[in-house]
Amino acid sequence: MNAIVALCHFCELHGPRTLFCTEVLHSPLPQGAGSGDISGQNEQAEEEEGGIQMSSRIRSHSPAEGASADSSSPGPKKSDMCEASGCRSLAGGHPGYVSHDKETSIKYVSHQHPNHPQLFSIVRQACVRSLSCEVCPGREGPIFFGDEQHGFVFSHTFFIKDSLARGFQRWYSIITIMMDRIYLINSWPFLLGKIRGIIDELQGKALKVFEAEQFGCPQRAQRMNTAFTPFLHQRNGNAARSLTSLTNDENLWACLHTSFAWLLKACGSRLTEKLLEGAPTEDTLVQMEKLADLKEESEGWDGSEEEEKPLSQPDVVEGQELSKSSPETSLMPDCNSWNVAHRRLSVFRSLRHMRQVLGASAFRMLAWHVLMGNQVIWKARDMDLVQSAFDVLRTMLPIGCVRIIPYSDQYEEAYRCNFLGLSPHVQIPPHILSSEFAVLVEVRAATRSSLYPTLFDDEQSLNKYEFVVTSGSPVAADRVGPTILNKIEAALTNQNLSVDVVDQCLVCLKEEWMNKVKVLFKFTKVDSRPKEDTQKLLSILGAAEEDNVKLLKFWMTGLSKTYKSHLMSTVRSPTSSESRN
Secondary structure (H helix, E strand, O other), X not given: OOOEEEEEEEEOOOEEEEEEEEEEEOOOOOOOOOOOOOOOOEEEEEEEEOOEEEEEEEEEEOOOOOOOOOXXXXXXXXXXXXXXXXXXXXXXXXXXXXXXXXXXXXXXXEEOOOXXXXXXXXXXXXXXXXXXXXXXXXXXXXXXXXXXXXXXXXXXXXXXXXXXXXXXXXXXXXXXXXXXXXXXXXXXXXXXXXXXXXXXXXXXXXXXXXXXXXXXXXXXXXXHOOOOOOOHHHHOOOOOOOHHHHHOOXXXXXXXXXXXXXXXXXXXXXXXXXXXXXXXXXXXXXXXXXXXXXXXXXXXXXXXXXXXXXXXXXXXXXXXXXXXXOOOOOOOOOHHHHHHHHHXXXXXXXXXXXXXXXXXXXXXXXXXXXXXOOEEEEEOOOHHHHHHHHXXXXXXXXXXXXXXXXXXXXXXXXXXXOEEEEOOOOOOOHHHHOOOOEXXXXXXXXXXXXXXXXXXXXXXHHOOEEXXXXXXXOOOOOOOXXXXXXXXXXXXXXXXXXXXXXXXXXXXXXXXXXXXXXXXXXXHHHOOOXXXXXXXXXXXXXXXXXXXXXXXXXXXXXXOHHHXXXXXXXXXOHHHHXXXX
C-alpha cells in the first residue's frame, strides 16, 4: 500500500511533532537509510480477516554500523528539540530501520521524518492537524480528514500516562496518509482494529510504569504541597520524557517499525481491484429466470405425476434441451457424453472449426438461418456430433432465442424448436424441405472420392463425414446479410484472433445488438410509435436493412421477462403517465 504511517506527539513546548514514520519504497534506498545487511530476526505476523488468513514475512535489519544520518534531511532544527528527547525517537547517528519484503521486492523504511521534502511537508501538516483542529469528541479516537493536494489522513489520537506531565498524561496520535481517498475509507475497519491494538499495547506498558512511579513517589500529593511555579514541568527536565522512557521499552522503535511495516503490507494485500460488469446481461437474466422456473417445477412435482407424465413428445426448454432417447434425462446437457466425444474428437469445437469443415459458403448459409430464427435441422447417426454442432451454433444467439431438441425419432414443428436433431431414417415433410424458413444439414458417410483434404490433424475424425447443407431459400453469395453475420465472419477469418478472443467478440456483438433490440422493443411495443418513426429509429441504429430488421424482431423474443415487465410497469406508473401527458 502506497501510504505513510506515523506516530505523532504533542510537545507542550514545541507543539505537534512527528516522532516516527514508516514509508514504502519501490526504488533503491535513499541516502541515509541503513544499507548494511546485518543478519536480523525474521518476523512473522499472521492475521485472519474476513475468514481469509494472511501472512507477511518481513526481515528486520538492525542499524548499519558506522552509518551516519543525512545532514541534508529535512526536519526541525536541533534548537527545536526537547533536551530530554521528548520530541525525538531515534538518536542523531541512527540510520533508521529497513525491512525487505522478498515476495514483492518492496522495502519498508522507518525514520523520524521522511527524507523527501514534499513528503516531509505532507506528514508535518497531517501531524499538526491531527493534534490540533482535527480531533474527535473527547480528544481520543479515530477521525478522517484531508484533501486532494495534501493527501487523506486516517488519524487515531490517544493519551499516554506520564506521572511528571501536566494532567498526568501526554497526547499522541498514529496517522496513516495516502492519496487514494476511496482505498483509505474502505480500509477504515482494518486500520482501526490494528492501530487500536498498537495503542492498547503502548498504553498498557505506560500504565505499568505510571503505577510504579506513583506507588514510589505520588506526584499528586507532592504537587498540592508545593507552591505553584510557572512552567515547572518544563524546567525539571523529567517532564518531557521520551516514549521509550514512558513505556520502559528500549526496543520500542524497532517494534513499532515491525508493526507499521506489517500494517502497510497487510492493508495493501487485503483489498484487490475488481472489474465492475455493471447491470446483468439479458443472457444472465434469462438464465436466472429459467433456473427459477425449473426450481419451481421440481418442487411441484411428486412421484405420481412423474409416473403419469407422457413421453410421446420430447420436452423443450428455452436455452436447454432434453433428448427423447432416454426416459431419465437431465435438464442440462450430458457432460459425460460431451467429454467422451471430445476424446474421440468427432465433434465441432468452435465456429471457426465448423466453418473450416463445412466450407465458407455452406457455413454462411447455415449461420444466416440461425441468426434469422429459422429452423436448423441436422440429420446424422452420431448424436454427439449433432449435440456439438448445436452447442457451437447456439453461441451466436441470445439464450432466450435458443430452443433445442437434440435428437428425435420424428419431426418437430418449428414453433417447438429452432434446433432439431433427427436420425437419418426420419422423414421430413416436403413443405419443410422447400421452405425458406428452414435449413437442412445432412451428415453422410463420405465416399473415397469426396474426401476433402485435411488441414489439421484433429480434423481427421470428421474426414469420414460428408456435410450437405440445403435450404428452400439459399443465401446468395452477393447478398449483404445482417451486419452481425459479416462481423462474425470477419472475426473467424482473422487468424490473429484466438478462439477465446473470438468467443469474447461474440459476447460483445450479442450484447450490442440486444441493446438495439431493447430500444426497438420500447419504441414499438411500449410507446406504440408509428412506422415512419420506427424507420427513422432503425436508420439511427444502423439496422434499416431487411435482414437486420428480421434479426431484431426474432431476437426480441429472447428478451427476459424481467426486462419486459420492468418496462410495462414503468409505463403504467402514475409518474410516467403524468410526464407523458
